[in-house]
Amino acid sequence: xxxxxxxxxxxxxxxxxxxxxxxxxxxxxxxxxxxxxxxxxxxxxxxxxxxxxxxxxxxxxxxxxxxxxxxxxxxxxxxxxxxxxxxxxxxxxxxxxxxxxxxxxxxxxxxxxxxxxxxxxxxxxxxxxxxxxxxxxxxxxxxxxxxxxxxxxxxxxxxxxxxxxxxxxxxxxxxxxxxxxxxxxxxxxxxxxxxxxxxxxxxxxxxxxxxxxxxxxxxxxxxxxxxxxxxxxxxxxxxxxxxxxxxxxxxxxxxxxxxxxxxxxxxxxxxxxxxxxxxxxxxxxxxxxxxxxxxxxxxxxxxxxxxxxxxxxxxxxxxxxxxxxxxxxxxxxxxxxxxxxxxxxxxxxxxxxxxxxxxxxxxxxxxxxxxxxxxxxxxxxxxxxxxxxxxxxxxxxxxxxxxxxxxxxxxxxxxxxxxxxxxxxxxxxxxxxxxxxxxxxxxxxxxxxxxxxxxxxxxxxxx
Numbered sequence: 001x002x003x004x005x006x007x008x009x010x011x012x013x014x015x016x017x018x019x020x021x022x023x024x025x026x027x028x029x030x031x032x033x034x035x036x037x038x039x040x041x042x043x044x045x046x047x048x049x050x051x052x053x054x055x056x057x058x059x060x061x062x063x064x065x066x067x068x069x070x071x072x073x074x075x076x077x078x079x080x081x082x083x084x085x086x087x088x089x090x091x092x093x094x095x096x097x098x099x100x101x102x103x104x105x106x107x108x109x110x111x112x113x114x115x116x117x118x119x120x121x122x123x124x125x126x127x128x129x130x131x132x133x134x135x136x137x138x139x140x141x142x143x144x145x146x147x148x149x150x151x152x153x154x155x156x157x158x159x160x161x162x163x164x165x166x167x168x169x170x171x172x173x174x175x176x177x178x179x180x181x182x183x184x185x186x187x188x189x190x191x192x193x194x195x196x197x198x199x200x201x202x203x204x205x206x207x208x209x210x211x212x213x214x215x216x217x218x219x220x221x222x223x224x225x226x227x228x229x230x231x232x233x234x235x236x237x238x239x240x241x242x243x244x245x246x247x248x249x250x251x252x253x254x255x256x257x258x259x260x261x262x263x264x265x266x267x268x269x270x271x272x273x274x275x276x277x278x279x280x281x282x283x284x285x286x287x288x289x290x291x292x293x294x295x296x297x298x299x300x301x302x303x304x305x306x307x308x309x310x311x312x313x314x315x316x317x318x319x320x321x322x323x324x325x326x327x328x329x330x331x332x333x334x335x336x337x338x339x340x341x342x343x344x345x346x347x348x349x350x351x352x353x354x355x356x357x358x359x360x361x362x363x364x365x366x367x368x369x370x371x372x373x374x375x376x377x378x379x380x381x382x383x384x385x386x387x388x389x390x391x392x393x394x395x396x397x398x399x400x401x402x403x404x405x406x407x408x409x410x411x412x413x414x415x416x417x418x419x420x421x422x423x424x425x426x427x428x429x430x431x432x433x434x435x436x437x438x439x440x441x442x443x444x445x446x447x448x449x450x451x452x453x454x455x456x457x458x459x460x461x462x463x
Contacts, residue, residue: 007123007124007127008127010120010121010124010128011124011125011127011128011131012128012131013128014115014120014124014125014128014129014132015128015131015132017111017114018107018111018129018132019132019135021110021111045425072157075157076157076237077231077232078231079157079158079237080231080233080235080237080240081227081228081230081231083230083237083241083244084226084227084230084231085223085227086148086166086170087170087173087244088218088223088226088227089148089223090170090177091173091177091218092215092218092219092223093141093144093174094137094141094173094174094178094181095177095181095211095214095215096212096215097137097140097141097174097178098137098177098178098181098182098211099181099208099211099212100137100140100420101133101136101137101417102133102185102204102208103204103208103297103301104298104416104417104420105132105136105416105417106416107129115128127260130182134175134178136417137174137178138174140421141174145170149166149167149170157237158237159238162237162238162241165238165241165242165245166241168245169241169244169245169248172245172248172249172252175252176251176252176255179252179255179256179259180251180255181211182259183255183258183259184207185204185207188203188207189203189204205297205301208301209301209304209305209308212305213305213308216309289340289344289361289364289365289368290364290368290371292339292340292344293336293337293339293340293343293368293372294336294372296336296339296343298335298336298339299333299336299339302332302333302335302336303333305329305332306326306329306330306332306333309325309329310322310323310325310326310329313325323379323383324379324383324385326375326376326379327375327376327379327380327385327389327390328376328389330372330373330375330376330389330393331389331392331393331396331427333372333393334369334372334373334393334394334396334397335396335400335420335423336400337368337369337372337397337400337401337404338400338401338403338404338416338419338420338423339404340365340401340404341405341408341460342404342408345408348460348461349460349461352461358454358457358458358461361457362450362453362454362457365401365453366450369393369394369397369398370394372393372397373390373393373397376389376390376392376393377390386437387437387439387442388434388435388437388442391434391439391442391443391445391446392427392430392431392434394446395427395430395434395442395445395446395449396423396426396427396430398446398449398452398453399422399423399426399427399430399449400423401453402449402453402456403418403419403420403422403423403426404419405453405456405457405460406418406419406422406456407419407422433445
């Protein structure tokens with residue numbers, strides 16, 4: 001017992017080391033070395049998040065007021081549907097967060113080296129890496145849960161004790177699903193590399209695509225049916241919550257036991273960030289910038305998913321719907337621009353020496369963004385539809401470049417997560433601002449983002 005406790009303590013010590021190294025990666029950036037900039041970013045982030053939180057609370061309050069006019073039986077049935085809907089969303093969100101965190105978080109070379117030379121067992125290291133990734137995913141999970149959980153406070157037939165059990169249920173689901181996913185990835189990686197001789201990178205890439213499609217399929221085809229079925233079951237709300245909580249806890253205990261006993265944890269491995277794809281860059285002034293974006297693994301992942309979703313939509317709903325899906329999902333593709341800063345970090349300081357001026361670099365990046373955003377532009381012209389997908393794609397592209405400059409991915413354990421999360425958050429804000437599809441406002445925002453990017457690129461050349 002004491003031996004197991006000591007091993008667990010060693011794992012937590014390693015987790016603490018990983019987080020300390022991650023924070024150093026944040027604060028070592030030139031922009032964040034000044035306390036003023038740290039406080040400024042923290043305040044802006046808090047204000048934007050709090051504003052979004054209040055907006056959700058107001059909308060939830062309106063839903064609660066409308067529901068009070070229903071009879072008790074109908075209200076109870078709708079509440080059961082709501083609870084099951086939240087459970088399903090927690091399952092989908094947990095799977096998506098695992099895929100997201102496992103695919104983008106890579107420990108720095110220094111972290112891996114120090115971990116390997118310290119007197120820790122392989123089991124302790126794997127458990128620590130799992131807890132580290134779970135902690136990162138939990139931050140995102142809590143951020144989303146905080147936005148949606150206030151709904152249950154607006155439903156008078158749900159008691160405080162039920163709300164507490166629901167909170168425990170949602171967190172149990174997250175830990176259980178995360179542990180199941182980690183175990184499945186470990187099993188498939190071991191089997192594929194041992195018997196089929198596939199590389200770990202290719203196996204995990206296929207698993208990422210599969211579980212992303214699983215989330216989309218479950219959300220579109222199964223979630224509503226399951227929600228409705230559970231809603232029609234004649235069972236008290238408290239009994240329903242208790243049963244689901246017990247099932248979640250039992251699954252969690254079994255998975256944790258099996259994972260620890262058989263060391264079912266996906267190990268940290270050297271991830272290939274770039275493919276060997278080559279495209280002609282003749283006379284386009286793109287050779288110094290564009291390959292750093294389109295050859296990145298996230299570009300390949302996103303392009304694969306967008307193509308699959310668009311083809312499925314075209315097959316089911318027709319060409320027009322497929323093209324609209326392609327245009328709307330194109331914003332995922334430009335997230336790969338986050339990789340630019342890290343890919344060029346070592347050579348960017350020599351750009352002046354190689355006579356690559358700041359203006360040439362900016363123009364090259366803009367041309368790259370236009371190429372990546374060409375699909376929604378062409379589709380908007382062809383279908384005579386909205387230009388919003390194109391402007392959103394370009395705006396997110398510029399935000400991704402800026403976020404990548406703020407948090408270079410290989411200079412901290414959480415930098416890629418931070419840059420991706422920042423881009424996602426800014427994307428939500430941009431959509432709320434640009435959704436009226438005003439061409440002049442959209443153009444003005446693109447100009448402002450371009451100026452900010454130019455300032456950051458100019459500062460990066462000095463360090």
